Amino acid sequence: MQKLAAHQHICLVRLPQDKGGAGWEAYVGAAASTASEMYYSKTFGTWMGKNFKMYKQTWGGNSVTGGKNKFGKTTSNAIKWGGRVLGAWNEYSILQDYADGEMGTGWMMAEQGTNAVSIFGGIYGAAWGVGWELGRAITTLDAYQEFKFNFWYNRMENAIGPPSPLNVRYVV
């Protein structure tokens, strides 16, 4: 019973910080960066054909693959441009969210920073963006939140004992 009360107390504190995540644009943008690099990459020296198989840049392809430049490069560029526009869209939508009070200053700065890296950082920026979105996807899972709660709850309980009117100030 005491544990439930403490959980409710922590939830009341935690919920406002959970606000401020990016929308679907960020996820699609990150996926587009990855897909674009898969279809044609000079960095990794590979390209992908219509048959979804990866080939080395030294081979130009055939009718089955659609061709390195005719299919791989063209598809990669189309996806890359889609991802770029979504990145810019996400960047500007954050401005709106912040102005509307849906996002705190610290979170806005972090989101804008990571978007700037994704937009200007080339392949490394794209990788950064993908990592950022994967991290967000994990931290928004109920299982992760439950694990985090249990971890800190046990730690606090070991340090200061079970929740009581005497130690409730530590929870806040």
Place this chain on the structure above:
Amino acid sequence: MINVFYYYYYLFYTKVLPDNQPHSTVVFTLSFSLSLIINGFINVIFAYLANYNILYYIMVGIFVAIMVVNYLVFYRTRKGKRLVEEKTKFFNNHRLSIFLTLLFFLITTSFLFWGPIYIKYILNAR
């Protein structure tokens, strides 16, 4: 001025962070930098005069319009390739050109961080 920025953005995406298609990447990133200045000015003016925060899809629209213009000017006409061949610089000075391009990049990108705070401050103060 924009021509020099184009050339130095191009150098960045060929020498520092090599890209599969440096010209199209430059068109995108340069357009984004320019859109930050223009959207920033428009936002501040609207916040001051009309106490109004511009909707984000209008800002995205402005960015797309700038990108289309830059695409037509630099990409379709092959002006971008000519600028790279001519190695366009400020006063024929490589270091000055790098410095001014970096300054342009930092000023435009900084809007991402102080712009929203400043606009919110204006809107709340009125």
